[in-house]
Amino acid sequence: MQMTASPLSRRTFLRGSALAAGAVAAGGALSACGSSGSGSGSGSGLAYWDWYVTQAPWVDGEISRFQKAHAGVTVKKTTQVSAKYADLVALAYRSGSTPDVFMVPQSPGLAEQVDRGWLLPLDQWATASWQSRFPAGTFIEGANVFGGKVYSAPLKGSAPQYQLYIHNGVFRTAGLTNPDGSVKTPTTWDEVSAAADAITRKSGGKTYGFGFGNGDNMGLMAWWLDLFVRGAGAPGGAPSGSGTGLDLRVGRWTYASDRSYADFLDLMVQWKQRGYFYPDSLSLSDEAARAFFERGRFGMTVGGVWNQPEWTQHRFTDYSLVTLPSPGATPKAFYYADPVGTGAFAAVSARTKHPQQAFQWVDALTSPAAGRRWVQDLNGVSVYPADNAPAGIDSKPFAAFVAMTAQELTGPVPVIRNPDLAGVAPQAPKSDIGDLVTGVYTGQIKDLQSALSSLAGEKEQLLSTAVAAVAKGGKKAAMTDYVFADWDPTRPYTAAKA
Numbered sequence: 001m002q003m004t005a006s007p008l009s010r011r012t013f014l015r016g017s018a019l020a021a022g023a024v025a026a027g028g029a030l031s032a033c034g035s036s037g038s039g040s041g042s043g044s045g046l047a048y049w050d051w052y053v054t055q056a057p058w059v060d061g062e063i064s065r066f067q068k069a070h071a072g073v074t075v076k077k078t079t080q081v082s083a084k085y086a087d088l089v090a091l092a093y094r095s096g097s098t099p100d101v102f103m104v105p106q107s108p109g110l111a112e113q114v115d116r117g118w119l120l121p122l123d124q125w126a127t128a129s130w131q132s133r134f135p136a137g138t139f140i141e142g143a144n145v146f147g148g149k150v151y152s153a154p155l156k157g158s159a160p161q162y163q164l165y166i167h168n169g170v171f172r173t174a175g176l177t178n179p180d181g182s183v184k185t186p187t188t189w190d191e192v193s194a195a196a197d198a199i200t201r202k203s204g205g206k207t208y209g210f211g212f213g214n215g216d217n218m219g220l221m222a223w224w225l226d227l228f229v230r231g232a233g234a235p236g237g238a239p240s241g242s243g244t245g246l247d248l249r250v251g252r253w254t255y256a257s258d259r260s261y262a263d264f265l266d267l268m269v270q271w272k273q274r275g276y277f278y279p280d281s282l283s284l285s286d287e288a289a290r291a292f293f294e295r296g297r298f299g300m301t302v303g304g305v306w307n308q309p310e311w312t313q314h315r316f317t318d319y320s321l322v323t324l325p326s327p328g329a330t331p332k333a334f335y336y337a338d339p340v341g342t343g344a345f346a347a348v349s350a351r352t353k354h355p356q357q358a359f360q361w362v363d364a365l366t367s368p369a370a371g372r373r374w375v376q377d378l379n380g381v382s383v384y385p386a387d388n389a390p391a392g393i394d395s396k397p398f399a400a401f402v403a404m405t406a407q408e409l410t411g412p413v414p415v416i417r418n419p420d421l422a423g424v425a426p427q428a429p430k431s432d433i434g435d436l437v438t439g440v441y442t443g444q445i446k447d448l449q450s451a452l453s454s455l456a457g458e459k460e461q462l463l464s465t466a467v468a469a470v471a472k473g474g475k476k477a478a479m480t481d482y483v484f485a486d487w488d489p490t491r492p493y494t495a496a497k498a
Helices: 013-019 055-068 082-095 109-117 166-175 191-201 221-231 260-275 286-294 305-313 355-365 366-376 396-407 419-423 433-443 448-472
Strands: 046-050 075-079 101-103 161-169 207-212 296-305 321-322 335-337 346-350 409-410
Touching: 046 082, 055 075, 055 355, 055 366, 101 355, 109 419, 161 166, 166 191, 166 296, 191 207, 191 260, 191 296, 221 260, 221 433, 260 433, 260 448, 286 296, 286 305, 296 346, 296 409, 305 409, 321 335, 321 396, 346 355, 396 409, 419 448
Parallel strands: 046 075, 046 101, 207 296, 335 409
Antiparallel strands: 101 346, 161 296, 161 321
């Protein structure tokens, strides 16, 4: 599983606000729910940490290739629990057991990690020639470049974070097919509701319209809200995180003022009251929910591309997927691409005893060849557009996911306009949007509008405090830096406008 901070976001605040969304990544994205392997900063081997579980075969393959190409250099991988990843990295620095290379945690932000002296500047090896192999705009001052020095490189590309997954067999059993026999894929809120009703009603209680797994308490119910409100016209979506989810048209969280949020949460409550949700969803783990979906216990679930490798390993391919289900036929907002990649970044510890070998591993892990294999192994899209060509993609569901990059636009990036925003690091709220959605689902939150308004106000205050702290330190930072009044969320935001 890949969290947006998650998870999830998942992203650092600046990348999250650039997307007007969550994660971290990415895609997945957000991606481990278990731990494997062992590693430390000592010895002749390179210790490497990530949170990838379903993507682990790809990582293992890259390690094998790297070790064959670099005689005498070994990589010792540790796959950490994604929900605890940031805490584990911080603990490693306090205890002096840091990995040599690691996926950058989503908290604290990359700028703060640089300030703390956690990361090694890569400029000795990350030359202009090396940087030129990446798409233009990959390395940005205030995002992954600080004081002119490069500190990280993206592991993967950007695509819509979440999708609605549809079990074709369940749909066919419920009679949800077109005249030619193909599955009638729902794309609007009404069509999704009608499909859930038909599945639940016609199965006699044996199969449910929807299901999910929130037993890990990772706030993944926010995924549902994020997926459904974007198409309704809320470009900020609903990712969790201390600074993510801003509507960059106004530089605020519009949970209470944009009716899309309340409308979908009301609809979700109706779905539950009508018995459309698998009853034990709150106690299921995300892994169990994936297995239950595969077995046809429910017809629809919300998740990301990280589901697909596991299903493919199980030879389950009888499913479809859509993104941005909307109240009307045309989405009014989209997902927005991060120019420096989404959710997964490789960096080198400042404490490594093997800096050159550590960079060589980063170089291999972020290479175009590794990116092609990332796509071919059905993990996601590559940061290199040429790697995402349909050739070599045999999986119909994964090809559909790659085609969804057309439903992701370029959004505003506050840090490009003002690199001083790199130092803005708002604290996380006591409870975030995922907790709110769970409270609405369980019936614990009675006054929805008040809860939405309160959370939006709390997050705005936390951001304002963080901006003021940066300004007090002599940097130019203001809340107005997050306002792009000329942005039309249905169109790409161009650098010329910025």
